Amino acid sequence: MGTVTETDVVEQEVRIAAPPGVIFPYLIEAERMTRWMGIEAKLDPRPGGVFWVNVNGRDKARGEFIEVVPPNRVIFTWGWDGEGTGLPPGASTVEITLQPDGQGTLLRLRHTGLPKEVQASHAEGWVHYAERLAAVSEGRDPGKDSYAM
Amino acid sequence: MLDLKLHAISQPRRREILRLVRDRELSSGEISSHFEVSRPAVSQHLKILVEAGLIDLRRQGTSRLYRARPEGLNEIRAYLEAFWEDRLGELKHAAEEEYRRVEDGNRD
Numbered sequence: 001m002g003t004v005t006e007t008d009v010v011e012q013e014v015r016i017a018a019p020p021g022v023i024f025p026y027l028i029e030a031e032r033m034t035r036w037m038g039i040e041a042k043l044d045p046r047p048g049g050v051f052w053v054n055v056n057g058r059d060k061a062r063g064e065f066i067e068v069v070p071p072n073r074v075i076f077t078w079g080w081d082g083e084g085t086g087l088p089p090g091a092s093t094v095e096i097t098l099q100p101d102g103q104g105t106l107l108r109l110r111h112t113g114l115p116k117e118v119q120a121s122h123a124e125g126w127v128h129y130a131e132r133l134a135a136v137s138e139g140r141d142p143g144k145d146s147y148a149m
Numbered sequence: 150m151l152d153l154k155l156h157a158i159s160q161p162r163r164r165e166i167l168r169l170v171r172d173r174e175l176s177s178g179e180i181s182s183h184f185e186v187s188r189p190a191v192s193q194h195l196k197i198l199v200e201a202g203l204i205d206l207r208r209q210g211t212s213r214l215y216r217a218r219p220e221g222l223n224e225i226r227a228y229l230e231a232f233w234e235d236r237l238g239e240l241k242h243a244a245e246e247e248y249r250r251v252e253d254g255n256r257d
Contacts, residue, residue, distance in 0.1 A: 012237055014240075015241075018247070019248070022248045023244045037239070109233055109237065111233065
């Protein structure tokens with residue numbers, strides 16, 4: 001069945017023109033979190049503390065913080081509230097590191113532990129984002145993110 | 150092809166079928182025996198999954214054997230990447246905006 005490592009990790013990198021100390025609160029404070037992800041969040045940023053983000057009013061990500069090292073690293077588990085999502089709360093792990101990079105920061109995100117069979121059901125919730133991505137790649141304006149409004 | 154895949158996985162029964170044939174090849178009869186619905190209904194689901202490239206069909210004598218195509222899911226995996234890419238883009242925007250405000254404030 002192919003190699004697991006190719007399909008169970010999602011990695012992203014982004015350079016941000018702000019120091020880690022400015023970015024870090026966006027990863028652990030509910031009010032700042034909802035400026036980039038979700039419409040509502042409950043975050044208790046300490047090992048074992050709750051990580052909960054209502055992504056779009058329907059899909060609610062739930063897990064717990066595993067490691068919180070200001071201003072460089074945060075690790076939390078990630079799954080979905082509800083039955084039959086294929087990825088129960090805490091099933092996968094997201095690690096975000098903030099590395100100083102000149103005047104700014106290199107942010108790295110690693111989402112691991114995604115079992116293959118859930119990728120399909122996972123994807124269902126991401127159709128919305130896929131449409132936005134398709135719009136961008138075709139040079140169209142995706143418009144305001146209605147999921148995040 | 151993406152639309153086909155998304156349509157294919159939007160149905161819970163088809164996701165169950167996908168899980169069933171993830172690690173082993175099964176005949177349409179074996180797959181049907183897992184469900185309460187009629188064989189034609191299951192056949193229709195299988196047809197949609199095959200057309201979407203999510204499972205492979207192999208004919209052996211009179212049997213039709215089905216197995217998941219892992220590479221078929223790679224494309225779908227891209228959606229999760231798109232999710233984080235989109236979200237991190239928003240994070241970048243928010244953090245940079247806040248940083249600019251702080252810097253401007255310091256200069257005043």
